[in-house]
Amino acid sequence: MGNICSFSISCDALFSHCADFTARKAAHINDLxxxxxTLQTELQKLxxxxNDVLRRVIIAEQRHMRRTDQVQGWLSRVQTVELEVAExxxxxxxxxxxLCLG
Known part of the structure; x- marks a missing residue:
């Protein structure tokens, strides 16, 4: 009879563990x-x-000014981030x- 009781406790513990795992997985999917x-929103802001910087650059270039390396580097990094986020x-x-199936 003692074996039945300990088996019941083990099943309860197993069920509780499975329920906790499922809840964490659901929270993880929701967080994802x-x-x-959030990533889409921040990309839109970027x-x-x-676009604002490019407009300023175009105006400056029309006045025969040149892009700085810093501006060109920033624009290149933005393009890289845009592609990575799109992927x-x-x-x-x-x-x-x-995640749902796994």
Whole structure:
């Protein structure tokens, strides 16, 4: 009879562990979705800033001024980030599906 009781406790502990794991996984998936939305918002802000800087650069170049290396480097880094974020966002749905199925 003692074996049955300890088995019951083990099952309860196992169920509790599984429930905790499922809750953490659901929270992780939800956090991933939230993080992707935040990433999209921040990318949009960055692109708006880039567009403002590009307008200023174009005006300056029309006045026969040259881009500084710092400005050109920043614009290049923005382009790299834009491509990386686009790739992350396109892979987002697949990653969430993997997490749900896994």
């Amino acid at each position: 979705k939230d993080n992707i939305l 692109l708006e800033t880039r 992350l966002i396109s892979d987002n749905a697949q990653e969430i599906e993997k």
